Amino acid sequence: MSHRMTFWSAVPAFYQAQLKLTMAAKKGLGDAVLAELVVLRASQLNKCAFCIDMHVTNLREAGVEARRIDLLPAWEEAGDLYSERERAALAFTEAVTVLTEGAVPDAVYERAAAQFDEGELAHLLGVIVAINNWNRVNVTVRQPPGAEL
Structure with a gap:
């Protein structure tokens, strides 16, 4: 597959806005490793090679144990x-990313709400929305892993 377009450089204001959106969501979440696990899982679900490569690298650089990175696709069984x-x-990430049932199930939402206060949960949702946006653009334009944006 060949790279289709240089989307991010073609729309620099959009790129800057997307960066700000992502940073604002992650900052409010507070836990950088959790945020990286979430964005990696969404990227795996969306099959975004560019983002998978980036977030695996980020987790490795943060010193996250290789098993936690390797087993992320099977987190429920780990x-x-x-x-x-x-x-x-991660359950919330999958529900928001895939929307299999056309909605985020109440049980999934309640499970996340039991672990995160309202502000944290809002930021978690923001992180998920932001990575899904990155993924959809990068998959559409076939952004190659390791490429400059």
């Missing part, structure tokens, strides 16, 4: 490798 807070965030 036992206590992920905290309850992380599992709630």
